[in-house]
Amino acid sequence: MANVPPIPKRISSIKFGLLSPKEIRKMSSTPIITADTYDDDGFPIDMGLMDTKLGVIDPGLRCKTCSGRAGECPGHFGHIELVAPVVHVGFNKVIRKLLRATCRKCSKILLEPAQKQHFLDQLIGIEEIGHMPDDLINEAYKEASKVKVCPYCNEEQLDIKFEKPTEYLENGEKLTPTEIRDRFENIPDEDIRVIGMDPKNARPEWMILTVLPVPPVTVRPSITLESGQRSEDDLTHKLVDIIRINQRFQENREAGAPQLIIEDLWELLQYHVTTFFDNSVSGIPPARHRSGRPLKTLSQRLKGKEGRFRGSLSGKRVNFSARTVISPDPNLSINEVGVPMPIARTLTMPAVVTPRNIEQLKIYVRNGEDVHPGANYVLRPDGRRIKVTNVNKDDLAEKLEFGWTVERQLKDGDIVLFNRQPSLHKMSIMAHSVKVLPNKTFRLNPAVCPPYNADFDGDEMNMHALQTEESRAEAKILMQVQENILSPRFGGPIIGGIHDHISGLFLLTRYEDHISANDAYDMLRKSDIRELPSPAGYDPDGKPYWTGKQIFSQILPKNLNAQFTAQVCSHCDTCKKEECPNDAYVVIRDGELIKGTIDEAAIGAFKGKVQDRIIKEIGPEAGARFIDNMTMLAVRAIMRTGLSFGIADEDIPKEARIQINEVLGKAEGAVQNLIKSYQNKELEPLPGRTLDETIEMSIMQKLGKARDETGNIADSHMGLENSAVIMARSGARGSILNLTQMAACVGQQAVRGERIRRGYAGRTLPHFEKGDLGSDAHGFVKASYKSGLNPTEYFFHAIGGREGLVDTAVRTSQSGYLQRRLVNALQDLEVQYDLTVRDTRGVLVQFKFGEDGINPTKSDFSKPDTIHRIVRSVVNREVA
Amino acid sequence: MFFIISGGKAIRGKIRPDKFFEYFIFGGKDLTKFSLLDHESVPKHEIMSEGELKSVLSKYSIEKEQLPKIKVQDPVSKEIGAVVGDVVKITRKSQTAGEAEYYRLVIE
Structure with a gap:
């Protein structure tokens, strides 16, 4: 570590250039002259497209160039001598530029010597500071193409027109590739530099091909069909076409064919060479297979999603994986994943045969591939892989010996990785244990949706079967769901109750209703609790009853202590703590819920204090068990009372409606007054604002207040008997604002935080007068969703709604890219055992992780609460 | 005028x-x-002594080159008169730890 290099490995330079004909011939192992591939014996023809000098793909043959066998030989280029030069499609842009910027007679660049020198000097300067010279080169080109008469030979320059795909017209007459090549050959080196090319590595005439490199056979392997017939690669087909036309061209020319035929053949050769490079050039029909399928030529191999870069290098496919739709199953543990039977029968795990497991493995092999837990393959120590079939399964089971490996099917309890894209944090891939289930979807406990950010509207997820003992052990210790309940992002649980879990426990623990033994046992049925505590009291008929708090206490660990405010807390000025009239102060003593309501703050994902305490004080296993029991209890609790929502729940009494209308009317009046004072120039501008800004802000504020007021009115008429209020207050789903909009008033629609102003000149819609500043004319929706919006309101609402959609679409892509850049910049940093943060060279980045060396996962919601807690538990009282 | x-x-x-x-x-x-250092957003920068540097390097068991870098042209380097090869100790306010120390090797 003594001499640290500045970067692990530095690439000193990358050179890009064109292949010169000389270089193409030099790297070629053989010229290719025959269009045929194999002779009658199926042996590659010499100087044909499958010549063994180009490398070998058939086993048994040896390469004539490097004498390597198939697999060892990397392949070697050959070449085709083109009878006449053709244009390379990829360089059309540069060719056109050069034709326009150089003289048609003397080939010099069309710039005065002084001007040329000026550009050259600047170019050197730019190169020195390491900037891109693109702008300067474009300028030079622009200047040169403007010149109409050559400053060197006084030749008048003609207009060059480019016609798709590969034709150049000079004053309407076609320039042949030979002519273009001749012009390029005569451009002096210095002039080439001005146009941004390096004459050593890229002479312009090399963009007109006279010799075509033939890619090695390893690049275009032929495949043998079952019928024994050979099927060639698309590239080979294209090369065959090129050679055929090339030959015909030569024969015709030697025979002195008329110019018309020669030109046709030349064009045909150009077409084939063009499509060999790129079969999607606009202006020409793509070359097709006999079946009508367009050929996949060179650029098609690289381009696009399935191309070499995005498809093969950045993204690859893996074995031992499965993907299907996910659906919920609250009866599974959070550590489990329900795997459909067909997937379990296809994916395998290797098991080495030992004295301990031979009998079990024999059973698997005997079960074969059709009976579930079976085996699909048997591996012998010599490396042979035998498929287990119905024919050989009994035979194989008998032959099984120690040291063999059986690839047995996935069964209950196997550790697999489960993943949902986009994998944004470590909790996007977690280890689950398999539970084989019928049907065709992956099943997971809805409580693990938050870390994956999954829902069940058609989401698909991937599963990976681990293939070694080490990986399974590592996954189980580090990646299992229970080990990831606490998030390193904020030091709290990311897994917890959602939606119905929260409503369910809220309903169970809030009310002091009497729960009979029957109901109590029913609710706890799915947990491992089999005994009830002594009843809370007896009904008049002598039957014992229990409270919801008691039932919930049964699933709490026996030694749990916690105190916190619930989500329903109304944040009074002075907190009465235990005596909270709202029952919003939760007290858990020795695993018993004494006071308070269980809601989002207690068991919710991201917020749940109860899971948090259990995991940090007892352990992840107890935490997982609690979440399992909690979700199952909650589902049963919500089924006991039921929770539904209908239009009737948005009803508000008549007097409330009147009050709301009054508030809205008053607000509108206030807005009119503001407008009047604005028109009379009486309005005082706010500091730092123009008058126009001031009136807009005041109106927005007035109307916003009015909306809130209507919400309060509606809210005061809807109590906790309303299921929407229950959901909003407990934090299960939705907010009071949502309810307000449904029942009272939707409120101001805004675009970029301002009232809606776009539309016609001076007005939003023809329904209003020009210059109307009133609330209706600028998107204030007085109606509620329930009462229904009038047409103009509906239109403004659509405008506001559209902005929301566009915003989310833009934001996700932007934040995704931001995240990617951050991850790429930070991915190699590592926290060492001495708590320093270092990069791969060993250079320090932080002397102590986060400057305090605290693991955020183990902190209490990133607050220094831990210390208070320890002091509290030691001295057994509250310490400031 | x-x-x-x-x-x-x-x-x-x-x-x-x-x-x-x-x-x-x-x-x-x-x-x-x-002085640049008087600004409240500029943390305290000081050139480390030989002995101090040795103890820091041995604490993290690293060579000088493995430290984060600062350029001599950096206004703060100029201000405190650091030369190439010096190590600057930076004492900053930290949201998480109250105060945190950071070391940078002065480079060209």
């Missing part, structure tokens, strides 16, 4: 533009000679 107040006394005179800052004195305080 400029008015310059020096020690509470006003001086009146013609000033050559290139000499302007030499006279920039206010209330007896020479405003051209303020």
